[in-house]
């Protein structure tokens with residue numbers, strides 16, 4: 001049996017476990033992938049006539065299990081074998097993070113994870129994709145494929161393997177179209193270039209440079225991104241590549257930014273880049289229910305989502321421009337220690353992909369309560385030789401914390417007192433893996 005079919009088999013098992021219950025307690029992650037996966041599950045459960053309660057979590061570190069007959073963990077769970085083993089209830093896990101620790105369930109468990117069947121969950125299928133496979137086994141849910149695509153974009157995945165199949169599903173229903181173009185948020189070009197985080201073009205607070213860029217390009221910055229002619233789009237694409245080269249961005253982002261754009265016809269914002277951005281911003285702002293409502297088609301939620309997104313992106317851009325000077329260099333890593341910022345993950349992502357792509361980057365956020373949230377990022381080129389999930393897991397373990405994630409993007413939670421020791425271990429492990 002090929003691995004795609006094996007994954008389907010796992011999804012089938014999850015569906016049969018669900019069939020024994022009328023109610024499910026669902027937990028999902030608060031980022032674009034987790035929220036899109038949540039939207040898939042909500043729609044699929046509603047259609048299947050199941051009752052449910054959905055909760056968004058930042059992770060499972062402070063999770064306290066409730067006594068429910070069925071709990072569904074989405075975009076999380078696989079990395080927490082011990083925690084899951086202690087839950088007294090039936091459990092479905094729909095995740096794509098690397099499994100850590102054996103799960104010895106107290107009752108029934110259906111664990112759907114691509115890594116269990118030899119599929120790379122980091123690049124080839126997101127939690128939204130796994131949720132979609134589950135939904136497809138549950139009923140007529142092929143129309144949810146665009147949400148699975150959104151999750152894959154949110155997690156910066158490739159359209160290979162399972163993701164490619166999902167894209168085919170979406171194409172076949174006419175709900176998604178892949179067009180030649182550039183992945184920029186919708187709206188005025190000058191604003192899109194300035195506030196975009198993916199791609200990050202380093203025009204924030206650099207109005208003169210932006211003006212010069214547009215002047216040389218011969219394109220009116222007041223024009224809408226969607227109104228560009230084919231020829232203008234090509235010119236802009238070339239200029240964006242040059243800009244990315246100039247700021248020293250990782251070459252792997254070029255193909256993600258320029259070439260094609262994905263149009264999601266059934267979703268309230270058709271520009272996939274914009275929609276992912278809005279959903280992520282809402283998640284970061286703690287407005288997860290707004291994000292979910294947007295994906296379920298609520299117009300009013302969309303209006304507030306747009307406002308939230310602009311506010312959050314500006315805060316993040318401000319933080320990046322202020323903090324990039326504070327990035328320090330170890331032997332084999334770079335690191336940045338911050339205090340109580342809104343969200344470490346997008347800062348880590350932009351810095352590691354666009355400004356400092358030559359070494360793994362570790363960003364630490366010291367919270368007021370003394371807890372430290374760590375985000376580690378690297379390029380897929382470096383990740384061929386190094387596994388950040390392992391680096392985070394082992395380094396955190398050494399200082400009594402927890403860590404894990406993906407090869408290219410991982411994280412940890414540690415205590416403030418152990419920061420120095422932790423960073424030393426991260427650097428040591430990275431050097432060892434890269435040697």
Ligand SMILES: [Mn+2]
Pocket residue numbers: 033034075096126127155
């Ligand atoms: Mn995910």
